[in-house]
Amino acid sequence: MVSVKQAPRRYFVELLISVLLYLGSLHLRDSFAHGHPDPSLLKTFILLSPILPSALIAIAILRFYRRMDEMHRRHMLESVGIGALVCGLGSIALSFSHGAGLPRTDIAWAWPLMGMGWLLATAWRGLNSSIAESGVAATSYRAAGMAAFVLLPTLAYALAAPALGWPHRHASVVLFATLMIVIQAGWAIFRRDPK
Amino acid sequence: MKNSLKDLRAAKGWSQGDVADRLNVSRQTINALETGRYDPSLPLAFAIAKLFKCRIEDVFEP
Numbered sequence: 335m336v337s338v339k340q341a342p343r344r345y346f347v348e349l350l351i352s353v354l355l356y357l358g359s360l361h362l363r364d365s366f367a368h369g370h371p372d373p374s375l376l377k378t379f380i381l382l383s384p385i386l387p388s389a390l391i392a393i394a395i396l397r398f399y400r401r402m403d404e405m406h407r408r409h410m411l412e413s414v415g416i417g418a419l420v421c422g423l424g425s426i427a428l429s430f431s432h433g434a435g436l437p438r439t440d441i442a443w444a445w446p447l448m449g450m451g452w453l454l455a456t457a458w459r460g461l462n463s464s465i466a467e468s469g470v471a472a473t474s475y476r477a478a479g480m481a482a483f484v485l486l487p488t489l490a491y492a493l494a495a496p497a498l499g500w501p502h503r504h505a506s507v508v509l510f511a512t513l514m515i516v517i518q519a520g521w522a523i524f525r526r527d528p529k
Numbered sequence: 530m531k532n533s534l535k536d537l538r539a540a541k542g543w544s545q546g547d548v549a550d551r552l553n554v555s556r557q558t559i560n561a562l563e564t565g566r567y568d569p570s571l572p573l574a575f576a577i578a579k580l581f582k583c584r585i586e587d588v589f590e591p
Binding site: 337338339403404405406463467 | 569
């Protein structure tokens with residue numbers, strides 16, 4: 335049985351592998367669809383292939399949920415509830431915006447919208463817990479350090495990429511910032527005592 | 530709900546991490562319990578009382 339202390343490490347590895355598989359399947363889907371315009375069973379299978387790693391992401395989250403202690407389970411459920419609320423409000427807003435003449439929005443935005451609400455609720459709770467435990471000064475210092483770890487290299491990438499001939503579209507800058515967040519989360523999780 | 534978890538822990542010379550490991554919860558949960566930011570479930574309250582070899586009402590009071 336995985337202890338509460340070991341759970342974040344397992345979760346990080348399982349989620350990272352699932353997300354990499356998802357990104358790989360998206361890449362495969364896009365590159366295959368361009369080269370094969372005619373319908374076929376293989377094409378249908380490849381076009382649907384991102385569903386499987388999406389399910390793996392959901393399984394990783396569920397496994398982590400089962401390994402959490404009771405306080406974190408409750409906090410996670412509350413955060414997911416807030417995420418669902420944000421998603422519901424966002425879907426209503428998008429529905430009305432379509433009625434007002436704005437372009438129709440893909441339903442695939444529902445999950446990122448919910449994830450964003452979930453993430454913000456988790457961050458807000460984490461901030462409050464940190465202030466209660468360590469005080470405002472220590473929390474501010476830590477938050478500034480975390481922001482600097484992500485923002486400074488991302489800014490350097492955004493400025494240096496055009497000069498060095500690297501991809502510098504908005505998506506690549508967002509991807510770089512995400513990579514920095516993943517590295518930071520991994521560092522925070524793996525430097526802890528594993529026992 | 531008030532509790533004497535911090536005093537009991539200090540009497541044993543344990544850190545929050547030590548208690549967390551013994552109860553298989555996170556250190557943050559122990560901190561939240563000690564500072565009154567979280568009330569435990571009945572199973573966790575019993576586990577805490579058992580760990581310190583006392584009755585549940587000796588640890589928690591309304």
